[in-house]
Amino acid sequence: MLLTRDHLPETIPDIAALDELLCRPSQALIDDLCKVDGDIMVLGVAGKMGPTLAGLAKAAAPDRRVIGVARFSDGSVKDWLQARGVETINCDLLDEAAIKALPKIQNIIFMAGRKFGAEGDLSLTWAMNSHVPAMVAQAFAGSRIVAFSTGCVYPFVPVSGQGADEDLAPNPPGEYAQSCVGRERMFEYFSRRHSTPGRLFRLNYAIDMRYGVLHDIASKVLQSKPIDVSLGHVNFIWQGDASSQALRCLAHCDTPTSPINVSGHEILAVRDLAAKFGQRLGIAPVIIGKEEPTAWLTNTSQAVSLFGLPVVDTEQLIRWTADWVSRSMPSLGKPTKYEVRDGRY
Incomplete structure (x- = not known):
């Protein structure tokens, strides 16, 4: 079954059903991959999004090789x-020699990086987020490269506006986000040097039932934990839509590589999201703090013009998330830390 708005389930009963939904392609994804020749390799496949992105690629292009590359410290992912x-x-x-030994696949989705615990070993954070991209960009100079980045490369922007667009120069707080600028600059430099087509995929907050901004807020409402609204506005996107847009970017690469913002098209107030979960869960949210006039927000007009609106909208995500947490379903135990304003993760 193809992923369409008309075929979304009312509830996601378990992890197997969640995985199936995240790996269900849309016709638009299938059509875009048909425009791109060659197999697909996902570098850093073992993270939160990688497995289902690779599964989605295989479901959309079953006759092609899809290869996942990682250390696979958790063998169950393999x-x-x-x-x-x-x-x-x-x-x-x-390991530079190990990168050079990888097969020269025509389409690369680069997902490797380090965020959580970034402050604990900043040299490793910079190595993963800037040094590894430089090695990959040189090893795959003849491929298309869609490189995952983050909306955190932008400075804070007014919540009264439409969010940062791709023309706004990166200028973020904190070394994690600065190292992500380094990642982009490495791909940009070698793309210019070798005429490598690509895209810098600036993603803001992918949503899965097991983690994400909505999971964080809903869980705090359920447990009557305080919700700090000082960083009071967010945008986010269903992980399946984000994975689909990343793969579709292979058909929309630029030479040299260029950024594209990917998130939901709405700017949403954390206070309002907490209230909606409170209504569904029958628990009044505990709100602390006061909304600041700025936040990390992106303008996704370019992505919407290329891909259309996400298949899964905000109200559907709220319904699914409230149902998931109310049944005490599994969590990855990895808070997004969306409320962090100093860039220290």
Whole structure:
């Protein structure tokens, strides 16, 4: 079954159903991949989004090789991928020789990076987020490269506006986000040097039932924990839509590479989201703090013009998330830290 607005379930009963939904392609994704020749390799496939993005790629292009590359410290991820027809290669991306030994696949989705715990070892954060991209960009100079980045490369912008667009120069607080600017600059430099087509995929807050801004807010409402609204506005996107747009970017690469903002098209108030969860869960949210006039927000007009609106809208995500947390379903235990304003993760 193709992913369409008319075929979204009322509830997501379990992780197996969640995985199936995240790996369900739209016709638009299938059509865009038909415009692109060659197989697909996902570098850093073992993170939060990587497995289902690779599974989605295989479902959308079953006749092509889809290869997932990671250290695979958790062997169950490799088993999950292989069960869905995704080939796997063990590789430490900090090892330049290992990168050079990888097969020269025509389409690269680069997802490797370090965020959580970034402040604990800043040299490793910079190595993963800037040094590894430089090595990958040189090793795959003849490929298309869609490189995951973050909306955190932007400075804070007024919540009364439409969010930062791709023309706004990066100028973020904190070394994590600064290292992500470094990642982009490495891909940009080698794209210019080698005429490598690509896209810098500036993603703001992918939503899965097991993690994300909505999971964080809903869980705090359910547990009557205080919700700080000082960073009071966010935008976010269903993880399946984000994965689909990343893969569709392969058909919309620029030479040299260029940024594209990916998130929901709405700017949403944390206070309002908490209230909606409170209504659904029957618990009054505990709000602390006062909304600041600025936040990390992106303008996704370019993505909407290329891909249309996300298939899964905000109200559907709220319904699914409230149902998921109310049943005490699994969490990845990785808060987004969306409320952080100093860039320290």
